[in-house]
Amino acid sequence: MIPNVLSFLVFLPLVGALVILTIPNEHKNVIRTVAGITTLVALILSIFVWNNFTRGLTEMQFTENFKWIDLGFVSFNYELGVDGLSMPLLVLTTIVSFLAMVASVSIKERVKEYFIWMLILLTGMLGVFVALDMFLFFLFFELTLIPMFFIIGIWGGKEREYAAFKFLVYTGLGSALMIIAFFMMFYQGLKVGESTLNFLRLAEIYANPAYAAVITNTFKSGLFLLLFIAFAIKLPVFPFHTWLPDAHVQAPTAASMILAGVLLKMGAYGLLRVGFGILPDQAANFATLIAILGAMNIIYGALLALVQKDLKKLVAYSSISHMGIVLLGMASFTTAGVQGAIFQLVSHGFIAALLFFMVGAIYERTHTRMIEELGGLSKTMPILAGFLLAAVMASVGLPGMSGFISEFLAFTGIFWTSPDVIPAARTIAVIAALGIILTAAYLLWAMQRTTFGPLHQSHAHLEDARPIEFVPMVCLLGLVILIGVYPAILGDVINTTVIDIVSKIGG
């Protein structure tokens, strides 16, 4: 066992960033290598944690705890730990980040700055998933904003500044709501004489019937709503989604991979950890709303993806659509549904990263993302087209790939929901299921127009996949298939925590 392994993991990228700071600008390859190695070590560490993670425990594992800032009436603690909810996301983060680093070889300008920002971003993301203290969680949550703002704003596409500001301000608004909610939550705890910022401790306090007079249900409902909006912006949930297409489309490939692969998941994670973890009954009260929003996300995202002319925008809207499945699964409050939601987080993390990588690779060669201007790419780049097809099939939810497992679990969950939790669950589910058809429709339509059909003359001489590009493609596709073929590898880690989350309602 490595002591304080989580701290090592979280701050390793920051150390890497410091190292890069000392390397002169001209040594671009050295910088790339250092960044790559740092992320690779983080990846190995996270896999180490994954392997040593004891399945079947509800408690936090690998915990670390010491007093950080003591103000007397409150102390900000440095508390870390992982459970079945954060464990998969932690590994997802390191894997996607490592592959994003590999995909970053195409960055040629201001290399040093770029990798420093990327590493700081990684620290932030890892921190979010392991922090157990509200203040620390918020700190890491915010830490992801700034690097992403600069990465989009400096290395992005044509409208990068607009997209970067929109991303920063919009998701920053979510953070503001979150900190307000955190304050209220803490302050109400203080009123009953419990001064704590720890998520688990707060969950106990808020579940304690002895405090019901002070921590009223109305207060809890308001708090949940505030938290829901805060995290809904990040997720994103309709109608708070408009920052996403802009940010995803303008961001450089690697950043799009991370945005779709990891950053969106922070919203869902926050909702599960704080919203569902501390206020389960209120979450159950709002389940109908969440389920309807989930179905809406699925259908709305799919319909919008159907009419996009820009391939990357299409993939961005497909992300919105897929996040609907997360909401749907969560709202069901059944083991199947919540597990499906977490599966979807991981699965979509890999699939979206792969799709964005593929779109980036195509853009790099053809210099266009417009579907009309592409066509017949299978002819000149059969390997890339093959991987794109595989990625699309994964996104469609083809069985044997991870997307199917999450869809299957989430829909089983929502069909299973008792009418007490969601009155018209089945109607919602059937409507959402139509989204599955639409997903196939827009993705296959895009395939038909880009890789199939007659070849565009201007694209007659394109280079097929480069060796380095195989790394992200093969890794991501391999993981997607691995989870799809043998889901227990992921399910066993999640299951106990899911049972714990579900068991809290009504209790």
Add this chain to the structure above:
Amino acid sequence: MVPITLYLALAAVLFCIGLYGVLTRRHLVIVLVSVELMLNAVNINLVAFSSIGPFANITGQVFSLFVITVAAAEAAVGLAILIALYRNRKSIDVIKQDLMRW
């Protein structure tokens, strides 16, 4: 014995004259002089309280000496800035010094 209110009144009058000068005069040197007036108003207060205040002690006088020293230093710095400003902008009219606009 002169009652403390009179000292305080004098200081207040002096302070207000200084303030008026600071806010209305366009010549920077006069503005600086007005600032000195305000500082001296404070000094009078300090000294008055030091000798006939409810908790009379020496601290007030010491403090006023500090103020005088600081004021002298400040005047030096202020005049230096003033000269530098004049060199650059050929004017020491307060109204024309609007570089801090939006």
Add this chain to the structure above:
Amino acid sequence: MIEFAWLIPVFPLLAFVLLLLFGRILKERAAYVGIIALAASFGTSLGVLFERIGGEGYKYVVRWITFGEHTITMGYEVTALNAMMLIVVTTVSLLVHLFSKQYMHGDERFPVFYSYLALFSFSMLGLVLSPNILQLFIFWELVGVCSFLLVGFWYFKPEAAAAAKKAFLTTRIGDVGLFIGLVLTFIYMGSFEYETIFAAVQNGLVEDKMITIIALCIFLGAVGKSAQFPLHVWLPDAMEGPTPVSALIHAATMVAAGVYLVGVMYPLFLASSTAMTVVAYTGAITAIFAASIALVNTDIKRVLAYSTVSQLGFMMVALGTGGYVAGLFHLMTHAFFKALLFLGSGSVIYGMHHRQDIREMGGLWSKMKITAITFLIGTLAIAGVPPFAGFWSKEVILASVLDSNDPILFTIISITAAMTAFYMFRLFFKTFTGKYRGDDHLEAGEHHHEPHESPSVMTIPLIVLAILAIFAGFVNTPFSHALDHFLTEGLNVGEQAHGASWLVPYSIAIAVIGIFLAYLIYYKGTISENFFPNLAPGVHKVLLNKYYLDELYLAVFVRPVVNLGKVLWTIDRFIIDGIVNLTGYLTKGTGYVISRRHTGQLQTYGLVTIIGGLAVIALAFLLRVRGYFG
């Protein structure tokens, strides 16, 4: 042997992986990889079948996923039904692999073709071996993807790309139904395992209404996959794929998966009379509907495609009227003779240098003897002429329908059987008899291509299939019910109907009427080809345009959805995002307006500061007077 049944799909999977990795090096030698793998599967399947005939089934599962307290397993199982299916699939697949070696010769993506074929064989065999319905669904979708890949194999042709998409999407609609059906099955019966489901149904643990809903949802999946009305539109278009693919996937195996699914879930369907009626009537409508289109179509492959749709309808009718064995028996015989017909048409198309309009054919009998003879055997089999395979299976279907005492169904099926004989012989006569018309429509610059017989690597599969098309029917005749016993043993699928003795001459008569009419029109010319079209030109036009269903779907489903998307996108950009941007602009504007107050005038700042300070002091004083601050 039977415990090695898992090897059957693994061989093609290995071939797929090998071809994926080394296809570029292997070039056309890729065919051998596929053929060897399939031969191995075929051998194993034979062994499994023989062992199963004398003995017991076999099942092996491993844990797949756990959620909450529920565990789902995956594995493989050998039952009577899937032992039979294994033989059908591996036989046809092996022959198609052989046939394609020549048919696809010279295609630059030859290894890719074989890798897709191998992947398809893997998926289809996996589907057949599935021990539970969830695993069946997984492979069900995989075969759909393979179909998508193979239909779109010539992806640079826009029609092929569109057809591939259409095939996938249309079946997807059915699959969503099946998916919902599966989820409901799991919720109400607690398991995906067949025995548990059937036990739950039999013990009345589930209310009848829910059984009907589940059965109908599952049937929706079968409707999509087996190209039943109204989701049949994809199958004729799927003929854009290479012909061996049409033979393997869109005739013999994949499209039969829907029928297989209903067969596998049969006790569930039996428990709901509504579901049975829906199955029977969907089948009947599909059968006559597709047959009527096949009467007028002129593309050799599309006629066969519509005949496939129609024959699948027959199977559904059989299943819907309680003829479990009848439906599955026809599934088996149909697999052989339809594969034969498709490969025969492939041979014709190959010989005709990739032309497939029967108006340009004719007189091929003398030019390609083997193809013609085997095609005739296939035609006789599908038309239901004894002693060919199709006759026996069609006879039991008629028996089953008759047994259900539904005169409407019986009439529809009888008429359709006659139509089948008619359009198939129309196809045969137009293609193989009369005068060669290939040079009538030569455009400028084209020159005469003499049709030629295909090489033996293509004709051998035809001969093998022809033999099967002759003899496969003998496993279940009115005189010996071998298949009947084999399939129903230990299963609760109801009493199987064995028709009245007059059914044999009756079904022969039906076939003869159809054949005779075709003979008169297309061989003898006693009746003009234009006689019927002129009699009812409107009907003819509707049939030629396939009842305008494609246009209808486009207008009713596709366009509105796309338009809705466009409307929503406008709303998204201008209203939802508009509000976001408006908030941004408002904030920015407010900032701008306020920033104008910063004049840079030091003295103004000072004045404001002092007024502010005084205000604060005054406020504090006021509050103090009011008793705040203690």
